[in-house]
Amino acid sequence: DAGITQSPRYKITETGRQVTLMCHQTWSHSYMFWYRQDLGHGLRLIYYSAAADITDKGEVPDGYVVSRSKTENFPLTLESATRSQTSVYFCASSESGGRVNTEAFFGQGTRLTVV
């Protein structure tokens, strides 16, 4: 099926563990993004990628690592999970920018709880 999918949808992990959230898109969009959504903060950009092997930090990158070896995948890794990383994580993708009115397509989110 075409679209953007995140896995898992729900995850509970313990403090200090490493956890990886997966994101896969089938449109061959150049851009991919990771956001976290928290009450009172809205959507905050963690990392983004403009193309394979091109990634950069967003507003709240500390404690996260990303990679983009293939255009369609953009995994997010929490190296040592902390309770403050309990959140709903959204992956998104979009076409290239420029004159294009670029719509970002979001996955359904991963609810992560760190205990």
Next chain:
Amino acid sequence: QQQVKQSPQSLIVQKGGISIINCAYENTAFDYFPWYQQFPGKGPALLIAIRPDVSEKKEGRFTISFNKSAKQFSLHIMDSQPGDSATYFCAARGWSGGYQKVTFGIGTKLQVIP
């Protein structure tokens, strides 16, 4: 540092009324202003968007008003319906090092009551 300020955080409107959500920005280099709608348990989805060379854009019951000099833009939902109950995010696209970045407002939870 919040580059896009959105208000109110929550809004209750009666069915048939007008819902108004306001956003303000500081970066004059932003060149595209989308609004996203999010239903519970779902990811945000594009609702309507505007470029800064246009003062108003209307799609059905949804209208964006844009004031470039004041660096403000707002979403108006006419004849609000219970099905419009959702969280709405304004956003702005900027550029950093040649790459696009979209910054979101804090979100407004809209409840339309019958």
